[in-house]
Amino acid sequence: MLEMASGGLLCIGAFFFFAGTLGLLRFPDVYCRLHALAKADNLGLGCLLLGLALQADSLAAALKLLLIWPLGLAASAGVSYAIARRADALGIAPWRRKDP
Amino acid sequence: MTGLEMPVALFLLANLLVALLVAAHGPTAADRMLVALLFGTTGVGILVLLARAGGRGALVDVALVIALLAAITGIAFARRAWHDKEHPDA
Amino acid sequence: MIRAMLQRSLLFALLWWVLVEGRPDSWGLGLLAICAALWASLRQLPPGSRRLSxxxxxxxxxxxxxxxxxxxxxxxxxxxxxxxxxxxxxxxxxxxxxxxxxxxxxxxxxxxxxxxxxxxxxxxxxxxxxxxxxxxxxxxxxxxxxxxxxxxxxxx
Incomplete structure (x- = not known):
């Protein structure tokens, strides 16, 4: 039961990483790509860590895995804002849809 | 042990490779900075999976340290952005 | 002050317990780490300066x-x-x-x-x-x- 839940979470996590990469490939500008990477990859990491924590040997080991998630979130939040701001300062105009 | 760890780790590695190539080719300098984001999440994900698959608990510590450094980088960036606002010339 | 110190020590002890995955043989080093963390936290963020709800x-x-x-x-x-x-x-x-x-x-x-x-x-x-x-x-x-x-x- 636990193993199935864990395996499921690993697959969901892998899917979100895949979606992040897909967004990186398909989205038209750096701002949209940041949306894809920051949000999808972090959710993927969260699922992965939860899945592995479910089958950890002890409570402490599980908590240690889960401790990684907020760190990753803080990193993505700070770095993605820094990149967006820098792109804006460089004068990179956001992509707009042609046919509204 | 679900046996899924290794395949998922390899899948993430392929993802990371593609993403790195795309980001490094990116048309603007800002696109190339996306590489910094990729290592913080995908890299850490691969490490924790390998730790479980290979039974090497030490890799979890490596992942934790990388995540910690990435978080400090992120917070430092964010703080600097804030201070830049107060001193536009800096 | 005392209350804040106790709370923070407890928090750092919990963190240490998580980091060593509950192994009981490392509390000597852990005590050192907890004291260092407590000192740094009191220096950087004195108690009472900002309260979160x-x-x-x-x-x-x-x-x-x-x-x-x-x-x-x-x-x-x-x-x-x-x-x-x-x-x-x-x-x-x-x-x-x-x-x-x-x-x-x-x-x-x-x-x-x-x-x-x-x-x-x-x-x-x-x-x-x-x-x-x-x-x-x-x-x-x-x-x-x-x-x-x-x-x-x-x-x-």
């Missing part, structure tokens, strides 16, 4: 986790549909939060919420990049702002 924090965390799940799912769906799913725009938001930690937290949380990304913060105006301007995004920013204000105990 505990219920506010819980409210913020629940809001944050559920919305970051929603944000990830939404952007994953958009990535599958390709660029016809997008209608990006830059919106302006007037900050009601005081400058400093509350504003910075709002700005950084936005990057993980559905459809938003902070681009530039100037004085009390924030420019936000949104992936789809048809979504009711500014209303969600207002909810987030209220959560942060409650957590820091400041009025908006």
């Amino acid at each position: 505990l219920t506010g924090l819980l409210g913020y965390l629940t809001f944050f986790v559920s919305n970051s799940v929603r944000g990830g799912a939404q952007v994953a769906w958009m990535a599958l549909r390709g660029r016809q799913a997008l209608q990006p725009a830059i919106l302006e938001w007037e900050m009601a939060l005081p400058p400093g930690a509350p504003s910075v937290l709002l700005l950084n949380t936005l990057g993980l919420m559905p459809g938003t990304l902070g681009v530039e913060l100037t004085d009390d105006r924030l420019r936000i990049h949104v992936v789809d301007e048809r979504l009711p995004i500014l209303a969600e920013v207002a909810v987030l702002e209220a959560h942060i204000a409650r957590m820091f105990g400041v009025g908006t």
Whole structure:
């Protein structure tokens, strides 16, 4: 039961990483790509860590895995804002849809 | 042990490779900075999976340290952005 | 002061227990680490200088986790549909939060919420990049702002 839940979470996590990469490939500008990477990859990491924590040997080991998630979130939040701001300062105009 | 760890780790590695190539080719300098984001999440994900698959608990510590450094980088960036606002010339 | 020291020592002890995965043989080194962490934390953040509301924090965390799940799912769906799913725009938001930690937290949380990304913060105006301007995004920013204000105990 636990193993199935864990395996499921690993697959969901892998899917979100895949979606992040897909967004990186398909989205038209750096701002949209940041949306894809920051949000999808972090959710993927969260699922992965939860899945592995479910089958950890002890409570402490599980908590240690889960401790990684907020760190990753803080990193993505700070770095993605820094990149967006820098792109804006460089004068990179956001992509707009042609046919509204 | 679900046996899924290794395949998922390899899948993430392929993802990371593609993403790195795309980001490094990116048309603007800002696109190339996306590489910094990729290592913080995908890299850490691969490490924790390998730790479980290979039974090497030490890799979890490596992942934790990388995540910690990435978080400090992120917070430092964010703080600097804030201070830049107060001193536009800096 | 004593209460804050006790609380923090307990927190660091818990952290150490997690980091060593519950092994009992490392508490000698752990005691040293806890003392060092306590000293550093008292130096950097003296007790009583800023109080967070505990219920506010819980409210913020629940809001944050559920919305970051929603944000990830939404952007994953958009990535599958390709660029016809997008209608990006830059919106302006007037900050009601005081400058400093509350504003910075709002700005950084936005990057993980559905459809938003902070681009530039100037004085009390924030420019936000949104992936789809048809979504009711500014209303969600207002909810987030209220959560942060409650957590820091400041009025908006």
